[in-house]
Amino acid sequence: MTDTPTLDPDKIKVILATDCGSTTTKAILIQYVDGGYRQTHRGEAPTTVEKPFADVTMGVVNSVTEIGELAGRKLVGDDGRIITPATDTEGCDIYISTSSAGGGLQMMVAGVIAEMTAASAKRAALGAGSIVMDVIAANDGRRPHEQIQRIRDLRPDMILLSGGTDGGTTDKVVQLAELIAPAKPQPRFGSDYEMPIIYAGNNQAQGSVSEVFSEGGFDLQIVDNLRPVLERENLGPARDKIHDIFLEHVMAQAPGYDKLMGWTGAPIMPTPGAVGDILQTVARIQGINVVGVDIGGATTDVFSVFDETFNRTVSANLGMSYSISNVCAEATMPNVLRWVPFDMDERELRNHVKNKMIRPTTIPQTREALMFEQAVAREALRLAYKQHKEFATTLKGVQQQRTVGDTFTQETGGETIVNNMKLDLLVASGGVLSHAPRMHQTAMLLIDAFEPEGITMLAKDSIFMMPHLGVLASVHPKAAEEVFDRDCLIYLGTCVAAAGNVKAGKTAFSWSFNGHSGEIKGGEMDLIDLPLGETATITINPVRGVDLGAGPGKKVEREIKGGTVGVILDGRGRPLALPEERTACQATIQGWIDSCDMYVEEEATAAV
Amino acid sequence: MRIQAAALLACVLSVTGYAPADIAPPGKVKALNAPDDKGNQVEVYWTPSPNDAVPGAIQGYVIYRHKVETGEGLESIPTEWDPDLFAGSEPIGDVPYGVTEFVDENGEPDTTYLYGVAAVTENEQSSVTLASDLVTPRMEWINKGKIWFLIIMLTISGVLIWFVRHAKKGGEVKVRKIAGLEAVSEAVGRATEMGREVLFVPGILDINDIQTVAGITVLSNVARTSAEYDAQLEVPTARSLVMTTARETVQAAYLGAGRPDAYDENRIYYLTDEQFGYTAGVQGKMVRDKPAACFYMGAFYAESLILAETGNSIGAIQVAGTAMPSQLPFFVAACDYTLIGEEFFAASAYLSGDPEQLGSLKGQDVGKVIATFLLVIGCLLATLAGVSGPEKGSDAEPGAFHTSMQDATDYIKQNILGKEGFMVEADRGSFEETEANTGGGGDQ
Amino acid sequence: MAKAYTPGLLVTTHRRHRCRRILPIAGDVNVSKGDQVVADQVVAETSLPGDVNPVNLANQLSMPASDVMDCMVVKEGDTVEIGDTVAQTKGIFGFMKTTIPSKVAGTVETISPVTGQMIVRGAPLPVQVKAYMSGEVVNVLPGEGCEIEADVAYVQGIFGVGGETAGTIKMACQAHDEELDAKHITDDMAGAIIVGGGRMTAQAVERARAVGAAAIVSGGIDDADLKNMLGYDLGVAITGREQLGITVIVTEGFGDIAMAARTFEMLKGFAGQEASVNGATQIRAGVMRPEIIVPLDAAPPASEGSGRYEEGQLEIGRPVRCIRDPHFGVIAEVSGLPSEPAVLGSGSKARVLEVKLPTGEHAVVPRANVELIEE
Structure with a gap:
């Protein structure tokens, strides 16, 4: 990382970026045209990070070769290296990469109180793009020997230890250190490497903590407290340290990464960290609230930026292939099947689910199989978003100021900051969402799972380019911004959804834009075309008790953007309720599917 | 002229007095089994003696009772007064003039009686008029007059039982989030992170005060959380008995949390019974040790604001709970969270999550809703009746609306809340009504 | 186009197989390079440090943590039994002393003046690593374990539950598509590795467990049966630690599916021989599949795998198995490899191949939905 050549951004015309995922390595080529x-x-x-190849660069070269063939540009030299700098027909000016291969960055975090410093530590670790394997806290309900056993069983790449405000508790933090030190957790890669421990807790306890870790093969790094006072988080130093260690220790141990690090023109970032960076940038520049989701085979990541507060969660066992069986188990089959408008044999279905789990790379071949997978996806997203809401909260343990007027409106700390009504942009990525045959399906999946309220833009990152752009932003912000604007997001359209007291069959709101107008009844949906690139001003008049963003019954007038799907008007109310009875439920779902053109005949699709 | 004549007559009468033969007996007498009793009551009605119309002409009436034995041959009531019939019987009661009914409460169930009524002056008595029928007091299984109470009680009990069963079956019993109780873990967590103490003040009254008991319930929860978080809990008390109770409670909570070794009874101590001595002691402790979490749960007087202000100034998260209305505003203003009256007492159900307690909490709420509903409806009807009625002093006939409103108000007053039951019963009320119903009538 | 490869499961009558036998923490290795070992031989052992029990003395003595050291009766490194006095206060003039008895047995590891905690470590737990596979020790990793190599026949299953075990291969079914039912399992199969054909029924697994079989291997299993067997719905495919008393391996998948004929014939050929099996499956990054290893006495003369096809390459005429409905489990032959993506019934566009089904029909399936089988 230190040998990064300083490049003049103006001279960068060809950018090659890869993202080494756990199953596929995706490469994109960005060029300066017109x-x-x-x-x-x-x-x-x-x-190709696993055996038998055990060299990540093979996958990188394969993906880059494919681009080279498509672009008619030789990118990989005869020595098997990526050619830099570029000439007219060969190579690229800069090569950058992210990585989540080998399971990404796996961490264990510890803090004194699970909802306070431990939660802040978890936020720091997740924000840096890691997978948090476990959170050890003084009040996590486990006895000390159970905690030690757990630490011993885990094989994290590094440990983040926090606890106590500055000048706060010392003994609790030292107690945590005393749990970790004798457990001697073993790092995942290689036994000759010292377990990195980042201490970001009470500054008064630094000496005692260093003493505890002074022997026994630990590499202790001390940074500023991530919760200097309970009222404020300071996650930056811990997050940066995690990135450093990720590169210096973890990446260097994974097969082939030392080679890859030599090729890149910017430090390799953990994939989710890069996605978080680009979403934060977008939210800041446009002044909007954003939720992003990446549903993968094994895990689902949810990112949110509300009022400039960034949160990320990883739902470890909610995914569409490796974890599909777990989604069905956690959501329960009836909850999955409520989204399917026809009967399915449960025993058969269970076998199908398990077969998908053991052969994760298969893709649905028939319409029915696709509908079922999309039903599972809705539940996986719904559960992941629920977990995200529970995690993305205001800080706990903060003193409140009150007046007598607050007598009956006392609010506690730790309320979720996720507010669907204030959400402006919902970005989807991950196979089942971005590879859906019709974008209408992606849009519907998002609406059904996230239940946005009021007016929300829907978009997808069609080829999961956000990680690449996250790294690119650190090297060449202009290029990153331009590409994000033009190529990264594909706007699906706008969802206009009624919240509040929506009555089935009775008018929920009336709307008009671009000369179209109409009424939406409770329980109904409608789809109106508004092509990509166009905008319109929509006027919505909700009935009494129904809220579309301005308060119950208040008129809303806002600019909306078009997209490949159009404007989806949703009068189903929040939270979404489906009939319990199977046939009624099937009819309801079929109605929604029809009104949003989710599935159309093959010929039509083939023509698209 | 006429007035003068009457006054003259009255004057003459009062001077001469009345001979027995001069006092007319009551016209007709009717004895009825009293409804909705346990079988000991008989209601006796009669038409007044003609002399009763003249004020002071008679003093009142005496009521006689004869226990009718089987085979006595009294199947038909003698029309004439037979002195032997009541031989030896003292009157069972008397009423002043103008009153024409009497309730005999000393009857025996399932015994047949014959009643008679005579009008009396100071020393004279008229002949006795016998009741037209024999009467046998009987016990009724249901007091129909209180049928509304039965309905309300059954409703509330049913709701209570239903909620308890519902909660036991794992059904959701939604209890409004009480911020003050939710904040316990937050406050204790803050103390743990900051390496400071948790201070719990259980009020200044003794354990016989219900607020102190409620405070101890919350203490149990605070202690359990402190044990789990391994925070230091301090409980200064103003009464020795409260100290003992608090120690027991905290020890049990630590044991329950699986950390009996972390319990130290010396942290729960007695300061003084003296109100301001205690306040000064606690306040000094707060200023010196700067606890990060302060709980005030119990009965408080003037010390409320002194404590809460001190706590605020040292930057502690403060949670207060009291049912003292005059102290609530101070707590609300100075504390982070305040449990107000009822919330404070609901704390035990809320914290334990015990289905019985939660269910009964919910059931009681339904009771309160019914009471509130009746109150609101009653007020509304009474107001409407008052507003729609004729002007004061005017002779205008009340409108139909007013009448119906008035009737509804009366129904709530007398039937739902009073003793009338579902509706006015046919065989009750005045003698005239009874007569009209039975078809018999005065033959004067 | 880069190599279009579709990974399949390894099934071979001969390969030089090497397995690493590593201790979880450093310990003693009992074998040396060149030794011949048998499956159940202990090759390395160690003691895991015992459980750790923190004891909060500061609270029990009601004194600040920094004063605890003065009251300690035991010191670091001492062994304590339950009831032994570990700390005692000085009391007043030698009276009113508080003594703290130990509630746990073990060795005093640390006494902290910061937290006032004493950490007592329980008795060590012995850990043994067996050879698992008969063969030759080719490498010793001092303090960690060893590597064992042997000429073996090797079968990878698709999914398994239960851990490592060994036994004699016994055939229960006569054909590769015969359902494995309880009636096929006889009492003499105790300790054996039972090989069936098609789906194994819940009764068959139950019966195998009852007779004390080491493992049961067949083509498929119903997920509902698996759930009943485990007692929970398996969420993620990370297995190997189940305590079922039997190791279960399916070679093809869930539902009614026959074992690949080649696998079946191969296992049939090894009937009566000792084999090692492991049901551990991990379908994640770092994929692990269950395996059946049959050590061979000598390497067969001619190496198998005639080299007709390049490894991992789809070619016309090559047999593949469809691994997704509507043709789930069907073995077909590649009849065409169109390079352009095609639209599937689901509406998705994907790269496909054309296969000839056993019925003679031709079908188009996505490349992702087939897997190669070695013939």
Whole structure:
């Protein structure tokens, strides 16, 4: 990372970026064409970090070769290296990469109180793009020997230890250190490497903590307290340290990464960390609240930026292939099947689910199989978002100021900051969402799972380009911004959804834009075309008790953007309720599917 | 002229007095089994003696009772007064003039009686008029007059039982989030993170005060959380008995949390019974040790604001709970969270999550809703009746609306809340009504 | 186009197989390079440090943590039994002393003046690592374990539950598509590795467990049966630690599915021989599949795998198995490899191949939905 050559951004015309995922390595090529940066080609190849290949660069080379073939540009030299700098027909000016291969960055975090410093530590670790394997806290309900056993069983890449405000508790933090030190957790890669421990707790306890870790093969790094007072978080130093250690220790141990690090023109970032960076940037520049989701085979990541507060959660066992069986178990089959408008044999279905789990790479071949997978996806997203809401909260343990007027409106700390009514942009990525045959399906999946309220833009990151752009932003912000604007997000359209007291069959709101107008009744949906790139001003008049953003019964007038799907008017109310009875439920779902053109005949699709 | 004549007559009468033969007996007498009793009451009605119309002409009436034995041959009531019939019987009661009914409460169930009524002056008595029928007091299984109470009680009990069963079956019993109780873990967590103490003040009254008991319930929860978080809990008390109770409670909570070794009874101590001595002691402790969490749960007087202000100034999260209306505003203003009256007492159900307690909490709420509903409806009807009625002093006939409103108000007053039951019964009320119903009538 | 490869499961009559036998923490290795070992031989052992029990003395003595050291009766490294006095206050003039008895047995590891905690470590737990596979020790990793190599026949299953075990292969079914039912399992199969054909029924697994079989291997299993067997719905495919008393391996998948004929014939050929099996499955990054290893006495003369096809390459004429409905489990032959993506019934566009089904029909399936089988 230190040998990064300083590049003049103006001279960068060809950018090659890869993202080494756990199953596939995705490469994109960004070129300077007609006075702007555009993403021009992409390629994919299986990741080769595991045996028998055990060299991540093979997958990278394969994916880059595919791009090279498509672009008619030789990117990989005869020596198997990526050619830099670029000439007219060969190579690229800069190569950058992110990585989540080998399970990404796996961490264990510890803090004194689960809802306070431990939660802050978890936020820091997740924000840096890691997977948090476990959170050890003084009040996590486990006896000390159970905690030690757990630490011993885990094989994290590093440990983040926090606890106590500055000048706060010392003994509790030292107690945590005393649990970790004798447990001697073993790092995942290699036994010759010292377990990195980042201490970001009470500054008064630094000496005692260093003493505890002074022997026994630990590499203790001390940074500023991530919760200097309970009223404020200071996650930056801990997050940066995690990135450093990720590169210095973890990446260096994974097969082939030392080679890959030599190729890149910017430090390799953990994939989710890069996604978080780009979403934060977008939210800041446009002044909006954003929720992003990436549903993968094994895990689902949810990112949110509400009022400039960034949160990320990883739902470890909610995914569409490796974890599909777990989604069905956690959500229960009836909850999954409520989204399917026809009967399915449960015993058969269970076998199908398990077969998908053991052969994760298969894709649905029939319409029915697709509908079922999308039903599972709705439940996975719904559960992941629920977990996210529970995690993304205001700080706990903060003193409140009150007046007598607050007598009957006392609010506690730790309320969720996720507010669907204030959400402006919902970005989807991950196979089942971005590879859905019709974008209408993606849009409906998002609406059914996230239940946005009021007016919300829906978009998808079609080829999961956000990680690449996250890293690019650190090297060449202009290029990143341009590509994000033009190529990264595909706007699906706008969802206009009624919340509040919506009555089935009775008018929920009336709307008008661009000369169209109409009424939406409770329990109904409608889809109106508004092509990509167009905007319109919509006027909505909700009935009494129904809220579309301005308060119950208040008129809303706002600019909306079009997209490949259009404007989806949703009068189903929140939270979404489906009939319990199976046939009624099937009819309801079929009605919604029809009104939003989710599935159309093959010929039509083939023509698209 | 006429007035003068009457006055003259009255004057003459009062001077001469009345001979027995001069006092007319009551016209007709009717004895009825009293409804909705346990079988000991008989109601006796009669038409007044003609002399009763003249004020002071008679003093009142005496009531006689004869226990009718089987085979006595009294199947038909003698029309004439037979002196032997009541031989030896003292009157069972008397009433002043103008009153024409009497309730005999000393009857025996399932015994047949014959009643008679005579009008009396100071030393004279008229002949006795016998009741037209024999009467046998009987016990009724249901007091129909209180049928509304039965309905309300059954409703509330049913709701209570239903909620308890519902909660036991794992059904959701939604209890409004009480911020003050939710904040317990937050406050104790803050103390743990900051390496400071948790201070719990259980009020200044003794354990016989219900607020102190409620405070101890909350203490149990605070202690359990402190044990789990391994925070230091301090409980200064103003009464020795409260100290003992608090120690027991806290020890049990630590044991329950699986950390009996972390319990130290010296942290729960007695300061003084003296109100301001205690306040000064606690306040000094707060200023010196700066606890990060302060709980005030119990009965408080003037010390409320002194404590809460001190706590606020040292930056503690403060949670207060009291049912003292005059102290609530101070707590609300100075504390982070305040449990107000009822919330404070609901704390035990809320914290334990015990289905019985939660269910009964919910059931009681339904009771309160019914009471509130009746109150509101009653007020509304009475107001409407008052507003729609004729002007004061005017002779205008009340409108139909007013009448119906008035009737509804009366129904709530007398039937739902009073003793009338579902509706006015046919065989009750005045003698005239009874007569009209039975078809018999005065033959004067 | 880069290599279009579709990973399949390894099934071979001969390969030089090497397995690493590593202790969870450093310990003693009992074998040396060149030794011949048998499956149940202990090759390395160690003692895991015992459970750790923190004892909060500061609270029990009601004194600040920094004063605890003055009251300690035991010191670091001492062994304590339950009831032994570990600390005692000085009391007043030698009276009113508080003594703290130990509630746990073990060795005093640390006494902290910061927290006032004493950490007592319980008795060590012995850990043994067996050879698992008969063969030759080819490498010793001092203090960690060893590597064992042997000529073996090797079968990878698709999914399994239960851990490592060994036994004699016994055939229960006569054909690769015969359902494995309880009636196929006889009492003499105790300790054996039972090999069936098609789906194994819940009764068959139950019966195998009752007779004390080491493992049961067949083509498929119903998920509902698996759930009943485990007692919970398996969420993620990370297995190997179940305590079922039997190791269960399915070679093809869930539902009614026959074992691949080649696998079946191969296992049939090894009937009566000792084999090692492991049901541990991990379908994640770092994929692990269950395995059946049959050590061979000598390497067969001619190496198998005639080299007709390049490894991992789809070619016309090559047999593949469809691994997704509507043709789930069907073995077909590649009849065409169109390079352009096609639209599937689901509406998705994907790269496909054309296969000839056993019925003679031709079908188009996505490349992702087939897996190669070695013939």
